[in-house]
Amino acid sequence: MNSDKLKIAVLGGTGNIGEGMVLRLALQNLMAEGVKNEVIIGSRSKESANEAAKKALSELENCGFDTSRIGITGSSNLEAAQAADVVILTIRFDHVLPLLNEIQEAIENKILITPVVPMVKEGNLFVYKPPEEGSAALAIQKRVPSSTKVVAAFHNIPAGKLRDIVKCKDVHDSIICSDDEEAKKLVMELTKHMGCLKPLDGGPLKQASTVESLTPLMINLAKLNQLKDLGINFS
Amino acid sequence: MNSDKLKIAVLGGTGNIGEGMVLRLALQNLMAEGVKNEVIIGSRSKESANEAAKKALSELENCGFDTSRIGITGSSNLEAAQAADVVILTIRFDHVLPLLNEIQEAIENKILITPVVPMVKEGNLFVYKPPEEGSAALAIQKRVPSSTKVVAAFHNIPAGKLRDIVKCKDVHDSIICSDDEEAKKLVMELTKHMGCLKPLDGGPLKQASTVESLTPLMINLAKLNQLKDLGINFS
Numbered sequence: 001m002n003s004d005k006l007k008i009a010v011l012g013g014t015g016n017i018g019e020g021m022v023l024r025l026a027l028q029n030l031m032a033e034g035v036k037n038e039v040i041i042g043s044r045s046k047e048s049a050n051e052a053a054k055k056a057l058s059e060l061e062n063c064g065f066d067t068s069r070i071g072i073t074g075s076s077n078l079e080a081a082q083a084a085d086v087v088i089l090t091i092r093f094d095h096v097l098p099l100l101n102e103i104q105e106a107i108e109n110k111i112l113i114t115p116v117v118p119m120v121k122e123g124n125l126f127v128y129k130p131p132e133e134g135s136a137a138l139a140i141q142k143r144v145p146s147s148t149k150v151v152a153a154f155h156n157i158p159a160g161k162l163r164d165i166v167k168c169k170d171v172h173d174s175i176i177c178s179d180d181e182e183a184k185k186l187v188m189e190l191t192k193h194m195g196c197l198k199p200l201d202g203g204p205l206k207q208a209s210t211v212e213s214l215t216p217l218m219i220n221l222a223k224l225n226q227l228k229d230l231g232i233n234f235s
Numbered sequence: 236m237n238s239d240k241l242k243i244a245v246l247g248g249t250g251n252i253g254e255g256m257v258l259r260l261a262l263q264n265l266m267a268e269g270v271k272n273e274v275i276i277g278s279r280s281k282e283s284a285n286e287a288a289k290k291a292l293s294e295l296e297n298c299g300f301d302t303s304r305i306g307i308t309g310s311s312n313l314e315a316a317q318a319a320d321v322v323i324l325t326i327r328f329d330h331v332l333p334l335l336n337e338i339q340e341a342i343e344n345k346i347l348i349t350p351v352v353p354m355v356k357e358g359n360l361f362v363y364k365p366p367e368e369g370s371a372a373l374a375i376q377k378r379v380p381s382s383t384k385v386v387a388a389f390h391n392i393p394a395g396k397l398r399d400i401v402k403c404k405d406v407h408d409s410i411i412c413s414d415d416e417e418a419k420k421l422v423m424e425l426t427k428h429m430g431c432l433k434p435l436d437g438g439p440l441k442q443a444s445t446v447e448s449l450t451p452l453m454i455n456l457a458k459l460n461q462l463k464d465l466g467i468n469f470s
Contacts, residue, residue: 125438127441202456206362210451214445220438234465235462
């Protein structure tokens with residue numbers, strides 16, 4: 001692999017959103033304008049991460065893509081964060097804070113992307129339950145080195161459509177918030193070439209709370225109105 | 236006018252969203268399936284309300300609609316609420332609570348629709364600023380008679396498109412929340428025939444906070460991404 005490629009760690013990359021994210025990021029290597037990258041799947045177990053990497057590569061190969069130009073590897077969460085330039089936290093909120101302690105030093109001066117949504121189920125429906133900081137994004141920012149550039153992105157993405165790299169032609173909006181303009185610009189660029197997403201500038205990190213709260217709203221809308229795997233569009 | 240028509244008071248009906256709401260509701264009288272209604276514009280000044288009613292009727296007439304089947308009148312906020320079956324609060328949050336004191340008795344046993352969004356401007360952007368109850372909807376529910384059926388609806392509607400009854404063909408989603416299923420059903424029916432809206436069941440009133448917070452988010456997205464008069468769609 002070429003070392004001038006952007007190294008992206010998808011922590012929790014063996015999960016639901018993580019799987020689709022890995023495939024969509026890796027495919028940018030085959031695009032005329034995508035950001036060339038190496039994807040490192042992070043997991044608590046290095047073995048599952050390795051397994052997931054092999055599975056992703058063979059899925060791309062089975063779809064007919066040229067995997068000689070694609071790099072996906074597996075690693076522990078810590079090693080993945082250490083190796084990466086950009087770290088994506090596709091992890092449940094209650095697992096995020098302990099993980100941040102573990103990868104504290106590894107994420108200095110790096111871009112940290114949070115699609116994390118703190119929510120709980122009450123009865124049949126989900127309710128947004130932010131921590132006292134006001135959002136997962138702000139809670140995360142408080143717990144990382146000041147050199148880490150936190151970007152909130154990829155919250156309201158329909159997992160099934162993200163995962164379905166061949167058939168899904170829908171393009172949904174994805175709102176991106178950060179206090180670091182340069183980091184935001186890079187994440188908007190990554191988003192633009194995901195194949196199913198259109199990036200929208202959502203302003204500073206403080207604005208991420210509404211974006212996070214959209215996820216339980218959309219799950220509820222799907223349930224209450226017999227819809228599924230909803231994405232969002234503004235027009 | 237026929238007395239079996241639904242009487243709808245649009246309080247603040249001389250304002251931005253109010254104007255479009257009045258026209259779109261009145262036009263339902265000309266539809267095969269719309270809810271037949273009389274619209275009463277409410278305002279602090281009876282004169283401005285009367286003026287607005289005449290203006291709305293003449294606009295509909297100028298567009299070629301048969302206004303003999305349409306009823307729009309003007310009144311003080313209190314008289315409008317007294318005469319109505321359904322009351323819509325198209326009013327700024329800081330004016331709502333004093334008004335509720337005034338119309339307290341008039342809204343007993345009635346449906347009260349709140350599109351109210353408490354927000355403030357911070358720098359260039361808007362921030363959602365709910366009262367301690369968690370949302371305008373819950374603050375309103377706390378201050379009305381227990382027989383009043385509060386429905387949260389019409390928050391995220393692009394005012395220009397709502398107002399543009401002839402040219403605008405866009406159809407955006409409108410999320411409706413209430414603890415009263417029958418009232419919610421009626422408001423969803425009204426929404427369905429607005430010509431530019433598709434109703435989505437948003438669950439109980441408690442869920443309205445995210446829907447309210449979408450309005451400042453959408454204003455910010457428009458500003459930050461050089462877009463305008465944004466509506467929302469889930470698919």
